[in-house]
Amino acid sequence: MALKYSRQRQLIKDFLMSRKDHPTADVVYMNVRQEYPNISLGTVYRNLTLLADMGEIQRLRVGDGVDHFDADTSTHYHFVCSECGGVSDLKMDNIDSIIDIAGMNFDGEIHGHVTYFYGICGNCHKKTLS
Amino acid sequence: MALKYSRQRQLIKDFLMSRKDHPTADVVYMNVRQEYPNISLGTVYRNLTLLADMGEIQRLRVGDGVDHFDADTSTHYHFVCSECGGVSDLKMDNIDSIIDIAGMNFDGEIHGHVTYFYGICGNCHKKTLS
DNA sequence: ATGAAATCAGTAATGATTACTATTTTCAAA
């Protein structure tokens, strides 16, 4: 099952790397289609899953019922706007220490955590003031 | 749109309060049906959503593609076993201070956060050792 | 008792994602 090159996969990864708003599979599809018109939605899904499994991208499940994808695999955190639904990065210190807090009274093994913050983003907040 | 009593809704809430493993809508359906055989799945979904909107129960989206429900609405945290998929409560100190950390370099308003921990639960860990 | 509003059971529809299949592409070895 050696991995073989595919133009489609390359375009998908390139597109993801060019964006920092963590698009959904459908958005990836719409955009890659500009450059490669007959790519299929199934191919987009398959490659996003493949890339995520290889650890080259990150799959974000922020609870809105749709998976988002992020080409930045380093440890960082996300914010979800309750108004517009947008997902964005948060510049903040590492909070992995909460894993130790969680592990103190737990008899299994904690391997990690998923955290996202929600509220009103800067843009939507401005609009509310008008 | 005053709320009216319904036996079905009562049974759903009673069942949820009797369990601490945060069942899915389907599990609620299966169980309530023991006592009320012709309740419909749609009614279960509608009432779970209604109860969650009223703040009487909590909807948990832990990233496994299925919603879980918790009758305990107090602030607490959850663990998801990567092996068996089980969702359980974690006894741990409040970590709402991460909201302050997140808000330090953010220009919107942060209203809350969702955090869940994952790893191997005590039960599955034991089995791995054999 | 009564009737408008709420709820229900049953079923159809939705929407994201995955599975399937026949065809095309990749790439190491001849």
Added chain:
DNA sequence: TTTGAAAATAGTAATCATTACTGATTTCAT
């Protein structure tokens, strides 16, 4: 450079959780 097996694709069908719809039933203030 050919070649052929493995990998990948396009297009479509299937899945699965959840939501929407509809005509019948239940609730409850008057």
